[in-house]
Amino acid sequence: MLAYTLKRVVVAFLILLVVSGLTFSLSHLSADPALTIAGEQASDEDIEAVRKLYGFDRPVIEQYVNWLSRALQGDFGKSYHYKAPVVEMISGRIGTTMTLGFLAIVFALVVSIPLGTLAAMRPNSLIDRFALLIAVFGQALPTFWFALMMIILFGVWFRWLPISGNTSWAHFVMPTIALGYYATPALMRLTRAGMIEVLSSDYIRTAKAKGLLPVSVLFKHALRNAIIPVVALAAVWFGFMLGGSIVIETIFNLKGIGWLSYDALLRSDLPVVQAIVLIFASFYVILTLLADLLNAYLDPRISVR
Amino acid sequence: MINKKEVVLEVKNLSIDIPVSQGILHPVDNINLHVERGEILCVVGESGCGKSLTSLAIMGLLPKNAQRTAETLELNKEDLQELTERQLADIRGNRMAMIFQEPMTSLNPSFTIENQLLEPLLRHKELSKDEARNQVIEMLELVGIKPAEPRLRQYPHQLSGGLRQRVMIAMSLLCNPDLIIADEPTTALDVTIQAQILELMMSLQEKFNTGILFITHDMGVVANIADRVAVMYAGQIVEEGPVSEIFDNPAHPYTRGLMGCIPVPGKLGQDNTLGTIPGMVPSVVNDFQSCRFGGRWDENYKENFEPCRLTEVPKKRRSFKVNLNEKHLVHFCCDECLHLSEHTLVEGSS
Ligand SMILES: Nc1ncnc2c1ncn2[C@@H]1O[C@H](COP(=O)(O)OP(=O)(O)OP(=O)(O)O)[C@@H](O)[C@H]1O
Ligand code: SF4
Numbered sequence: 001m002l003a004y005t006l007k008r009v010v011v012a013f014l015i016l017l018v019v020s021g022l023t024f025s026l027s028h029l030s031a032d033p034a035l036t037i038a039g040e041q042a043s044d045e046d047i048e049a050v051r052k053l054y055g056f057d058r059p060v061i062e063q064y065v066n067w068l069s070r071a072l073q074g075d076f077g078k079s080y081h082y083k084a085p086v087v088e089m090i091s092g093r094i095g096t097t098m099t100l101g102f103l104a105i106v107f108a109l110v111v112s113i114p115l116g117t118l119a120a121m122r123p124n125s126l127i128d129r130f131a132l133l134i135a136v137f138g139q140a141l142p143t144f145w146f147a148l149m150m151i152i153l154f155g156v157w158f159r160w161l162p163i164s165g166n167t168s169w170a171h172f173v174m175p176t177i178a179l180g181y182y183a184t185p186a187l188m189r190l191t192r193a194g195m196i197e198v199l200s201s202d203y204i205r206t207a208k209a210k211g212l213l214p215v216s217v218l219f220k221h222a223l224r225n226a227i228i229p230v231v232a233l234a235a236v237w238f239g240f241m242l243g244g245s246i247v248i249e250t251i252f253n254l255k256g257i258g259w260l261s262y263d264a265l266l267r268s269d270l271p272v273v274q275a276i277v278l279i280f281a282s283f284y285v286i287l288t289l290l291a292d293l294l295n296a297y298l299d300p301r302i303s304v305r
Numbered sequence: 306m307i308n309k310k311e312v313v314l315e316v317k318n319l320s321i322d323i324p325v326s327q328g329i330l331h332p333v334d335n336i337n338l339h340v341e342r343g344e345i346l347c348v349v350g351e352s353g354c355g356k357s358l359t360s361l362a363i364m365g366l367l368p369k370n371a372q373r374t375a376e377t378l379e380l381n382k383e384d385l386q387e388l389t390e391r392q393l394a395d396i397r398g399n400r401m402a403m404i405f406q407e408p409m410t411s412l413n414p415s416f417t418i419e420n421q422l423l424e425p426l427l428r429h430k431e432l433s434k435d436e437a438r439n440q441v442i443e444m445l446e447l448v449g450i451k452p453a454e455p456r457l458r459q460y461p462h463q464l465s466g467g468l469r470q471r472v473m474i475a476m477s478l479l480c481n482p483d484l485i486i487a488d489e490p491t492t493a494l495d496v497t498i499q500a501q502i503l504e505l506m507m508s509l510q511e512k513f514n515t516g517i518l519f520i521t522h523d524m525g526v527v528a529n530i531a532d533r534v535a536v537m538y539a540g541q542i543v544e545e546g547p548v549s550e551i552f553d554n555p556a557h558p559y560t561r562g563l564m565g566c567i568p569v570p571g572k573l574g575q576d577n578t579l580g581t582i583p584g585m586v587p588s589v590v591n592d593f594q595s596c597r598f599g600g601r602w603d604e605n606y607k608e609n610f611e612p613c614r615l616t617e618v619p620k621k622r623r624s625f626k627v628n629l630n631e632k633h634l635v636h637f638c639c640d641e642c643l644h645l646s647e648h649t650l651v652e653g654s655s
């Protein structure tokens with residue numbers, strides 16, 4: 001288990017290195033940072049001066065190494081626009097994004113696991129069809145459209161929920177549902193498929209032959225095995241939730257790092273963009289790592305490989 | 306013969322119907338069985354003849370689409386058909402237990418051996434966890450897993466097939482059941498392990514005086530362990546009796562066919578081949594319009610046994626006693642096989 005963990009951690013670091021390198025070079029190819037900093041009206045000499053001052057005339061690889069060595073010490077530079085340290089800008093907002101992502105994935109799991117299990121117990125029954133309907137809608141509706149519909153219905157017509165900001169828990173209700181609903185179909189269908197397969201397996205027959213009651217057959221013997229791939233997928237989806245929060249945060253004006261990244265992209269604020277991309281990438285990598293480790297813990301067969 | 310033995314399992318006219326798109330399957334067709342305390346009844350037959358379905362029907366674990374009907378289905382004189390699902394669950398794993406064909410997949414991969422072995426005891430007996438654990442260890446050592454303690458923390462994938470089947474046997478014995486149904490418990494194992502498991506089952510059966518319904522397709526296994534044999538063919542029992550009787554005087558042509566399939570050391574035919582029964586068990590869709598055995602006569606028997614000429618078979622089957630032996634019964638669907646049986650048969654009732 002220890003060797004397995006170590007191996008996975010090393011791979012995770014390598015992935016992050018590649019991602020950061022790619023973002024850095026791509027963002028430097030797509031925009032001229034000197035122009036951004038100097039401003040639209042700046043003369044060519046001014047731009048050239050800025051380029052020298054910030055070291056943009058150096059080879060990209062050298063700039064990357066510089067950036068990386070400073071990033072490793074926790075210094076991501078200053079925002080070109082706000083002139084504030086990037087680390088401070090992000091740390092002040094990351095809590096909002098994490099809260100939203102966490103609530104969304106919990107919402108998705110709370111809906112999809114029971115629904116998927118019920119659907120699997122009686123394939124083609126009414127409840128199975130209902131679950132399928134929910135899944136089809138979730139897959140077909142664009143997140144932003146669903147979010148806007150909720151705003152119109154619950155925010156504008158009924159006035160039950162606030163539609164903008166993040167000052168109370170009530171502010172998180174609609175964003176959570178909008179974001180979480182997006183993950184529900186995949187998680188639910190996987191729960192259903194896994195459950196159906198597990199329920200017809202030999203060890204479930206053994207569990208019944210022991211005289212165990214349906215509750216323990218279902219929730220101990222079946223769910224534990226059916227849930228293994230769902231856990232892995234949920235971790236990946238949590239990563240999507242954090243990244244996907246760009247749209248939701250912008251719509252609901254929740255000022256997390258999703259909102260910040262949208263803002264920074266519009267302003268070509270490269271240090272902010274690079275830092276956020278690296279953070280999102282780390283989320284993915286760490287979550288996938290955690291999912292693998294959790295899987296190895298839940299399914300004792302995995303760690304032997 | 307000493308006093309009459311106690312019957313632990315009594316099955317009369319058990320049938321199973323499975324509706325499929327082409328019609329209704331009758332994979333098990335009016336079979337009669339009984340198992341006495343302390344005896345091993347072997348049900349022997351080819352793959353697909355309905356052995357597993359029969360055992361699942363007794364346990365009440367048939368797949369949802371299969372329908373069971375029976376005139377009698379009693380465990381220790383208690384009617385299993387009368388019981389609610391909950392009452393049946395109280396009996397399963399407690400008074401009747403089952404060992405399955407596939408040791409590799411019959412244990413849950415996500416739980417330790419200890420966890421899975423404690424379950425039947427904690428479910429059916431009023432024991433503390435420590436008491437139950439001690440019983441589990443004791444039982445594991447009895448089935449030859451020594452030392453047992455380190456095995457408790459292991460997961461099924463860390464055990465070989467033979468060990469897993471021993472675990473399954475231990476599991477079936479934990480609550481000291483009246484009846485154990487063993488559905489081809491050795492088929493998936495290699496020959497040496499197979500012999501060990503058979504020996505183990507026989508010694509434990511003697512120790513606990515359990516009735517065992519042992520399902521197999523291997524006549525060699527039958528010769529080793531059975532007290533009585535029921536030969537199953539295409540969902541019916543065609544011949545039934547004490548093991549020595551069946552081996553000495555097989556009366557049904559199908560039984561003789563099976564006998565030809567037993568490997569006897571040094572007694573392989575001149576051409577060094579093992580006997581086989583040509584063809585396959587017929588598909589069991591709808592009712593048989595003609596002979597169930599049609600077209601499957603062994604080449605070697607062709608001189609003696611005419612290929613079945615029947616195109617239509619009477620519904621009612623007739624039972625015969627062989628050579629006046631009270632317990633050796635043969636069941637024919639018509640008079641064709643009867644003429645070929647080479648035995649003095651007396652019409653009997655079953
Ligand atoms: N759920 C089902 N639906 C349809 N047909 C089935 C079903 N289960 C079993 N059958 C059919 O019923 C027949 C008997 O099956 P069964 O599993 O009892 O055979 P078996 O004697 O145990 O064979 P084996 O030696 O291969 O285990 C087979 O022809 C099989 O295809
Ligand atoms: S008894 Fe008649 S129907 Fe049955 S196998 Fe023999 S010949 Fe065929």
Ligand SMILES: [Mg+2]
Binds near residue numbers: 356358406488
């Ligand atoms: Mg079988």
